[in-house]
Amino acid sequence: MGVTSGLRGLKMSLTINGTEQSLDLILDDTTILKADSTLIKGSLFSETRVHPTLAGGVALTPLATAWKLNAAAAVVATSGITTAFQITGINIEEVGTTSGVVEIILYEGTAASSAICSIRAQISTSMGVAAGGVNGLHIPVNTKLIDANKSIKAKCVCDTTQQTAPTISINYKIG
Numbered sequence: 174m175g176v177t178s179g180l181r182g183l184k185m186s187l188t189i190n191g192t193e194q195s196l197d198l199i200l201d202d203t204t205i206l207k208a209d210s211t212l213i214k215g216s217l218f219s220e221t222r223v224h225p226t227l228a229g230g231v232a233l234t235p236l237a238t239a240w241k242l243n244a245a246a247a248v249v250a251t252s253g254i255t256t257a258f259q260i261t262g263i264n265i266e267e268v269g270t271t272s273g274v275v276e277i278i279l280y281e282g283t284a285a286s287s288a289i290c291s292i293r294a295q296i297s298t299s300m301g302v303a304a305g306g307v308n309g310l311h312i313p314v315n316t317k318l319i320d321a322n323k324s325i326k327a328k329c330v331c332d333t334t335q336q337t338a339p340t341i342s343i344n345y346k347i348g
Contacts, residue, residue, distance in 0.1 A: 219347045221261060224249055230266040230340040233277065233329040242278070245285035245326035248343055252322045259318050260325070262344035263292055265310040272296060273333040277341060281319055285326040290314045311344070318348060 225231065231248050263277060278291040292312045319325070329339055 221344050221346055223264070224254065224343050224345060230264065230342040231327065232338045232340045233327055234338045235275075235329050235331040239332055240330055242328045242330050245280060245328050247324060248279070248327050248341065249323075249325035251283060251324040253324070254345065254347070255321050256347040257318055257321050258345045258347045260290065260314055260316040260343050260345050263290075263312050263314055264342045264344065265294055265312070265339050266342060267340040273331055275339050276330045277339065278328050278330075279314075279316070279343070280326045280328070281323055283324050283326070285328065289316045289319070289325075 225248075231246050233246050234243055236243050260279065263279070265275070265277070274293055274295055276291060276293045279289050281287050281289045292314060294310060294312065325343065327341060
């Protein structure tokens with residue numbers, strides 16, 4: 174690994190699996206940047222992929238009681254992604270036509286007891302929600318590196334009993 178620095182920058186180069194990688198940090202007078210292994214790993218991941226691919230998303234059915242978690246639904250089946258991966262986004266492909274808040278929690282493993290990230294989305298009819306719901310809402314996330322062949326499950330909760338099931342997919346990168 175080689176490191177060079179200047180007045181406002183730092184350049185690092187390292188070799189991983191025989192491939193040289195470089196990381197340039199440019200700082201101004203007021204910026205402090207902390208680099209850790211997640212940042213370095215993130216730069217070495219593949220292109221973004223979607224799961225499920227070439228298929229519709231996974232429907233999450235909220236309970237009839239507001240703010241109560243539903244049963245877990247499999248977003249990635251065990252052995253569905255056969256290489257270690259990092260989730261980089263949650264896509265809400267469809268949500269019902271009622272205004273309200275939807276919270277989605279992703280879990281690692283078949284027991285759905287170890288949460289790895291959660292998001293909230295405010296869905297509003299004044300924001301153009303029409304019959305058929307919202308399409309194409311992408312929310313960036315950044316999970317830890319998940320082992321190959323791990324299942325990912327999702328649960329959702331809504332702030333209203335009128336909200337219909339959101340349909341989701343995930344974006345991920347393999348590392």
